[in-house]
Amino acid sequence: MHQIEEMIGTSPAMRAVVELVRKVAKTDLPVLITGETGTGKELTARAIHEQSLRKQGPFVPINCGAIPETLLESELFGHEQGAFTGAVQRKKGRLEGAARGTLLLDEVGDLLSSLQVKLLRFLQEGTFERVGGQETLHVDARIIGATNVDLKAAIERNRFREDLYYRLGVLQIHLPPLRERGEDTLLMAMRFLRYAADSNRKAIWGYTSEALQAMRSYHWPGNVRELSNRVRRAVIIAEEREITPHDLGLTHETAQEEGDSLNSLRVAQRRIEVELIVKGISLHHGNLTRVARDLDVSRTTLYRKLREYNLQCLVPPSHPTSVPLPSEFPIEKRSLADHSIL
Ligand SMILES: Nc1ncnc2c1ncn2[C@@H]1O[C@H](COP(=O)(O)OP(=O)(O)OP(=O)(O)O)[C@@H](O)[C@H]1O
Ligand SMILES: [Mg+2]
Known part of the structure; x- marks a missing residue:
């Protein structure tokens, strides 16, 4: 690659x-x-x-x-x-x-x-x-x-x-710096999580709302390297299916108030979309059918969004707009289908 x-x-x-x-x-x-x-x-x-x-x-x-x-x-x-x-x-x-x-x-x-x-x-x-x-x-x-x-x-x-x-x-x-990259923090957090969870064979799909909030307001002095390290460590120590602020080592003291600078509507919209998608994936443990239903969009739209935000790693590899059978997944992706309700 x-x-x-x-x-x-x-x-x-x-x-x-x-x-x-x-x-x-x-x-x-x-x-x-x-x-x-x-x-x-x-x-x-x-x-x-x-x-x-x-x-x-x-x-x-x-x-x-x-x-x-x-x-x-x-x-x-x-x-x-x-x-x-x-x-x-x-x-x-x-x-x-x-x-x-x-x-x-x-x-x-x-x-x-x-x-x-x-x-x-x-x-x-x-x-x-x-x-x-x-x-x-x-x-x-x-x-x-x-x-x-x-x-x-x-x-x-x-x-x-x-x-x-x-x-x-x-x-x-x-x-x-990472703190100026808007939704990229969560996108990277999701990619790093998928990678770490797959390589450690842990069924962790996402983050609690508190963890998302903590990641958003932390100032990330070590930038992407720090994010990647915190996520990798969190995956190893996490005991639940979602990563908590505690797993990430992000407590109240490390959080900083967000500035009240104005964002453009487009920027704000992207941030919100990413956050809702990440929340949905966390809540439904990677079941994209349920995520789409909760977000009130078609799966096609959800898949398109995932691609747009470079979260292809969460999209089943084949038949992106139809529902793949569990047997169509390669081993490492099978857990996605494990949660399929169809
Ligand atoms: N945009 C990105 N997407 C994915 N991973 C990234 C991105 N930027 C940095 N990383 C990862 O973050 C880590 C740090 O990146 P890198 O070593 O290139 O940073 P650096 O600026 O050279 O740091 P330093 O100043 O400490 O030498 C690496 O593991 C790298 O793969
Ligand atoms: Mg360097």
Whole structure:
């Protein structure tokens, strides 16, 4: 499955991101992906790579903040034999490893200034030297940078070069925090739940109303990663068929009052639809016939909505508009039919 298909999100903010990913994937220009921790920067970088003409080539991530400064230069650009104590043989760096592919410089804001200069030269001329090397090398690698720090502020503090910022950030993609993604939180919560429940073989279909409320009002500092972790843990510890705020570790103290900013009618309508569908699925343990009846829509309409909101994982795989027989389901989907009243 392509990464872009794994990116869940139907909120206007995320649709704009998906659209940008498609556009930037067509070029070879550097991209800068910004966003708080856990918002999906690496996932987005992989999606760009997979949508690009370089998709047959390697995708090489390197975390500039996690590698000791002394090693980073040789890790990134490689070294020649004898370049430093311990350099017993020539070694290619990650940049060369990304030839004909994409290099993701994660936490690019942590690059030392000497390496910023070297990276800038690579971005401008496509050339570099290995540590201890005289030979000028050329590599065809696309550079994507990712950061969760404000690089503009880092420039002000002389921690990041302005010229590098403009080179690297020709194309920028900002990933909004989860708390600004409207209905996406519940859509993701539902997808993560289905996945975790299936892999743990637990018959859990949804969330209590309190859990939905808690997820909606929590501020999600760890964003999508935190949501995914909380749901996975909740599935393991849940004792009922629905996940409670307690299972999610979301208590009253963690909730925050929702702001009273006005939403457009369309945005509000989507939020309400998603919430009602998720509630219905939780209440009827995945029996879509009952959900449709409760929501007073046809099953066709319900299936269409589920597809629209990327909840296909809840729709029986075949005969989407007729009632499938239990035997038509693959094993992992059979529990859907187990609850069928028809
Ligand atoms: N839109 C999305 N749909 C589905 N899963 C997502 C989405 N965004 C992020 N995730 C998942 O959330 C987790 C965190 O994503 P990722 O590692 O890409 O975030 P990040 O921004 O690079 O985080 P960090 O700043 O901490 O490095 C991953 O498991 C990823 O698959
Ligand atoms: Mg990351």
